[in-house]
Amino acid sequence: MKLQQLVQEPLHEQAYAALREALRTGRFKPGQAMTIRGLGKDLGISATPVREALQRLIASQALQLQPNRTIIVPVLTRRRFQEITKVRVRLEGLAALEAAPRLTSRDIAELEALSSAMTADIRERRFNDYLANNERFHFRLYDASKMEFLRELIDLAWLQIGPWLNALASEGRFHAIANTVHDEIIALASAGDANGVCEAVQRDILEAARLLMRLLDDEENVRPLAAAG
Missing domain, CATH: 1.20.120.530 (GntR ligand-binding domain-like)
Incomplete structure (x- = not known):
């Protein structure tokens, strides 16, 4: 899956918006694991703004941080x-x-x-x-x-x-x-x-x-x- 690359500031806000939109419209699958490096490559930005965006999504329970530090899309019961x-x-x-x-x-x-x-x-x-x-x-x-x-x-x-x-x-x-x-x-x-x-x-x-x-x-x-x- 490719996300639209980002070129304007502030990058952490744009990364958050892009990932949030992808989650809301079903572009990630339940249980899918994410990597900062992979998402940064897709978005065309460095790891820092991606990490900040992921932390916000974890805080809102849109993503889940596993005990082994893997970040996944939550699986609903x-x-x-x-x-x-x-x-x-x-x-x-x-x-x-x-x-x-x-x-x-x-x-x-x-x-x-x-x-x-x-x-x-x-x-x-x-x-x-x-x-x-x-x-x-x-x-x-x-x-x-x-x-x-x-x-x-x-x-x-x-x-x-x-x-x-x-x-x-x-x-x-x-x-x-x-x-x-x-x-x-x-x-x-x-x-x-x-x-x-x-x-x-x-x-x-x-x-x-x-x-x-x-x-x-x-x-x-x-x-x-x-x-x-």
Whole structure:
């Protein structure tokens, strides 16, 4: 996996943003081990800013430091996944409820463009692009809530869920319904139905979670994958 190389300062902030985005959009796999040297090579920067970025991600539990000092993407158990899903349903439902009345015509147009892009991504089997546009769609909606702390909490949840989302690429049933709810969210927002937008966002989370649940292990101890980079 190659990440976009970074050329502007401050590098540690850009490294953090790049790695956080990669986690949120499923570009790293659960259990995957990372090395500072490998990530630095991918990003085109030295070890120091990569190390600082990784330390921040470990502190937020987006990454996990093993007893042997290996850094891995956490492997979720069913129990942990269910807990995060319950939190997401409430937090993202609240963000959608607060955002809906504040959406402008420009916001709606941006959501429509992202939904169209996601439809093309699914049709052309560009699942990584779909995940990136899906993340942009949801956070574009949540940004309209103007609740920065709420958005930060949602971001933390997505950092832990993101690595599992690629598992949906092989799930044919998900492909059939992947973008249906997004169009519904736009229609409800355009009609001024904030409660409807909230319910649709929550249903979107729960439907994907139901399919992902089958793929999660009940055991905590899962061998890490090969190191990134």
